[in-house]
Amino acid sequence: xEKQLEAAxxxxxxxxxxxxxxxxxxxxxxxxxxLFTGSYVTGLFVLMGIYVIAxxxxxxxxxxxxxVTLCQAAFWGMGAYTSGILTASYDxxxxxxxLAGIVLTGGVAALLGxxxxxxxxHLLSLATLGFGIVVNIFLLEESELTGGPSGLVxxxxxxxxxxxxxxxxxxxxxxxxAAFLVILLVRNLVNSSWGRTLKAVHASAAAAEAMGVHVGxxxxxxxxxxxxxxxLSGSLYAHYMTFISPELFSFEQSIRYVLMAVVxxxxxxxxxxxxxxxxxxxxxxxxxxxPLLLSESSAGxxxxxxxxxxxxxxxxxxxxxxxxxxxxxxxxxxxGRNA
Amino acid sequence: xxxxxxxxxxxxxxxxxxVGGIYALISVGFVTIYNVNGVINFAQGExxxxxxxxxxxxxxxxxxxxxxxxxxxxxSTLTGALMQRFILHPARHSTEVVLxxxxxxxxxxxxxxxxxxxxxxxxxLPAFFEGEPLSLLGAAIPRQDIVVVVIAFVCMVALFWFxxxxxxxxxxxxxxxxxxxxxxxxxxxxxxxxMSLMLGACLAGVVGVVVTPISLATPEMGLMIGLKGxxxxxxxxxxxIPGAVLGGLLLGVLESLGAGLVSSGYKDAIAFFxxxxxxxxxxxxxxxxxxxxxx
Numbered sequence: 001x002e003k004q005l006e007a008a009x010x011x012x013x014x015x016x017x018x019x020x021x022x023x024x025x026x027x028x029x030x031x032x033x034x035l036f037t038g039s040y041v042t043g044l045f046v047l048m049g050i051y052v053i054a055x056x057x058x059x060x061x062x063x064x065x066x067x068v069t070l071c072q073a074a075f076w077g078m079g080a081y082t083s084g085i086l087t088a089s090y091d092x093x094x095x096x097x098x099l100a101g102i103v104l105t106g107g108v109a110a111l112l113g114x115x116x117x118x119x120x121x122h123l124l125s126l127a128t129l130g131f132g133i134v135v136n137i138f139l140l141e142e143s144e145l146t147g148g149p150s151g152l153v154x155x156x157x158x159x160x161x162x163x164x165x166x167x168x169x170x171x172x173x174x175x176x177x178a179a180f181l182v183i184l185l186v187r188n189l190v191n192s193s194w195g196r197t198l199k200a201v202h203a204s205a206a207a208a209e210a211m212g213v214h215v216g217x218x219x220x221x222x223x224x225x226x227x228x229x230x231x232l233s234g235s236l237y238a239h240y241m242t243f244i245s246p247e248l249f250s251f252e253q254s255i256r257y258v259l260m261a262v263v264x265x266x267x268x269x270x271x272x273x274x275x276x277x278x279x280x281x282x283x284x285x286x287x288x289x290x291p292l293l294l295s296e297s298s299a300g301x302x303x304x305x306x307x308x309x310x311x312x313x314x315x316x317x318x319x320x321x322x323x324x325x326x327x328x329x330x331x332x333x334x335x336g337r338n339a
Numbered sequence: 340x341x342x343x344x345x346x347x348x349x350x351x352x353x354x355x356x357x358v359g360g361i362y363a364l365i366s367v368g369f370v371t372i373y374n375v376n377g378v379i380n381f382a383q384g385e386x387x388x389x390x391x392x393x394x395x396x397x398x399x400x401x402x403x404x405x406x407x408x409x410x411x412x413x414x415s416t417l418t419g420a421l422m423q424r425f426i427l428h429p430a431r432h433s434t435e436v437v438l439x440x441x442x443x444x445x446x447x448x449x450x451x452x453x454x455x456x457x458x459x460x461x462x463x464l465p466a467f468f469e470g471e472p473l474s475l476l477g478a479a480i481p482r483q484d485i486v487v488v489v490i491a492f493v494c495m496v497a498l499f500w501f502x503x504x505x506x507x508x509x510x511x512x513x514x515x516x517x518x519x520x521x522x523x524x525x526x527x528x529x530x531x532x533x534m535s536l537m538l539g540a541c542l543a544g545v546v547g548v549v550v551t552p553i554s555l556a557t558p559e560m561g562l563m564i565g566l567k568g569x570x571x572x573x574x575x576x577x578x579x580i581p582g583a584v585l586g587g588l589l590l591g592v593l594e595s596l597g598a599g600l601v602s603s604g605y606k607d608a609i610a611f612f613x614x615x616x617x618x619x620x621x622x623x624x625x626x627x628x629x630x631x632x633x634x
Contacts, residue, residue: 068436115619122379122439126573127618129566130611137608251562255443262440294455301454308447315441316430 022330030176034169042168048280049175050236053182055260055272057229060186062258063266064195065222066202068125071132072230072257077139077249078105079231080238081146084155087239094158098235102228109227113220132254139246151245158239171240178236179273182229187269189225198222230257259311265321274322282306346477351599352592353475357484359591360491364546365568366575366583367498368539373577374515375528375535376427377435381442384565385449386540390415390547391556392453395462404467412544418449419540423533431532446561453558461555464548487549494545495584502580511535515578543568563607567594570614576623 034042058072082101086092116127139146146152158165165171189195198218200208205215238244264275286306290299318325365383372380394411398404422445430441467486472479501508513521514531522528571590575582590610598606
């Protein structure tokens with residue numbers, strides 16, 4: 001009870017994040033990345049920024065909506081393929097294709113949500129899992145449209161109002177700007193009356209319903225927003241890589257989003273960002289370290305074991321994720337200073 | 340639509356029943372674990388894989404086939420027990436969401452371990468009985484398919500006997516219905532939780548051993564087969580064992596007919612499309628019955 005009260009007090013914050021000095025330093029550091037690092041690191045950061053958008057959607061639906069969706073990669077794929085197909089085969093402008101992807105994905109998510117969101121708990125997860133696999137099979141089978149297992153090639157580069165994004169540096173700034181706008185948007189949503197209601201629904205659907213909240217509607221809206229963010233992220237990915245293939249949008253990839261959200265933390269809008277950074281850095285580290293310890297061929301297996309184990313360990317010992325841990329640490333530092 | 344003769348339909352029907360028997364066994368394990376532990380066990384398919392891989396490895400050493408099968412089933416049962424003791428037991432007070440993610444994590448870890456030990460090459464077991472396929476109503480039925488159906492049937496009878504006629508089985512059933520009251524009756528839910536995982540893993544192990552001669556064993560095999568078992572369990576309503584068996588058979592037959600009549604590429608999609616449809620129309624399963632909703 002006390003915890004919930006405390007959470008309620010915390011959520012009534014002003015528009016300025018409470019860690020703002022920390023965030024400012026991080027933002028400045030981030031801005032310098034493409035200036036001081038090589039193209040490999042910059043490219044990595046572009047991908048991270050793209051993933052942050054989808055992972056933030058995952059944090060919203062899992063952490064605030066209380067629903068484990070197992071089809072984030074499918075929404076991601078719908079965005080990527082809509083962008084890819086419209087720009088590569090039909091010569092539509094990238095921005096229009098991106099918006100079309102968002103409308104399509106949002107519409108499909110709205111429909112799926114409409115029919116499944118009154119299911120409770122794991123049944124809902126199952127339904128999203130089924131949906132994700134059906135989408136994946138569709139992408140594989142409709143090869144005339146999607147290129148099938150060999151993927152879709154020749155996606156043009158992204159251009160915005162006549163300006164073509166060619167270099168990684170330009171991509172970097174666009175993607176991270178988008179990522180921060182998304183985080184800010186989600187943060188303000190979560191702290192609005194809408195977000196507080198959503199949290200109430202998550203804490204106890206029965207109690208929220210008794211207070212006159214239309215439980216289904218709030219979850220439904222969160223589900224659509226999360227899908228739209230995945231679609232946006234997928235579209236950006238398609239244009240950045242100029243090549244997409246169905247395995248990027250498989251069940252395994254959906255699990256990777258769950259991992260990112262869980263590792264980062266479900267109780268904070270920064271969870272998606274932290275999760276993406278931690279998972280990406282760990283992946284890169286593992287790729288360096290594992291070949292030294294084991295043979296080259298077992299690197300993929302060891303990576304799988306590591307991330308599977310990480311998921312289990314995080315959930316048993318640190319269900320609040322890294323963001324929860326950092327929040328506690330930050331509070332301790334601040335309290336120490338004030339005392 | 341493809342034009343099919345009566346024989347072709349029979350062929351599809353029989354192979355559907357064999358596959359359905361497999362799904363039924365996995366789905367019974369699912370339902371047992373779900374109702375005692377309150378968790379959807381995503382690692383169920385990996386239990387199948389472990390039995391398949393262990394069996395295939397032992398068979399290549401020249402061990403007699405019955406011993407190979409026994410060892411393989413034991414290996415997956417042991418994995419189930421270890422998972423319950425060291426992962427699900429410490430996390431038993433977690434929310435449903437957390438538990439789902441934990442079992443997903445376990446399934447990924449097991450797959451990774453299998454990849455590390457065995458690599459990604461498919462392995463096989465010899466068929467239990469050598470020889471030409473048998474012919475029935477014009478359809479050719481591979482001998483191993485018959486083995487699958489017979490073993491699935493024997494397992495079902497054994498399960499029925501276990502759940503209805505033994506003390507442990509009845510206690511397990513009591514725990515599936517109501518944990519608190521079972522505890523008052525002197526049944527330990529902790530022991531029953533362990534038991535349910537072992538039973539589920541053992542059934543999955545049997546599946547692993549009988550399907551490996553047909554579809555080969557790879558570290559990746561668990562994902563799809565586990566998810567199918569899952570769909571079957573949901574078809575049966577997730578709470579009833581007869582429902583799980585029926586769900587498995589129905590899924591196997593529908594999938595096989597769908598692959599033959601509509602499109603083989605969409606074979607896997609049929610199961611999941613069915614899953615969504617069913618969850619929307621009849622969330623309590625084909626047998627319907629009381630709502631299993633917990634608040």
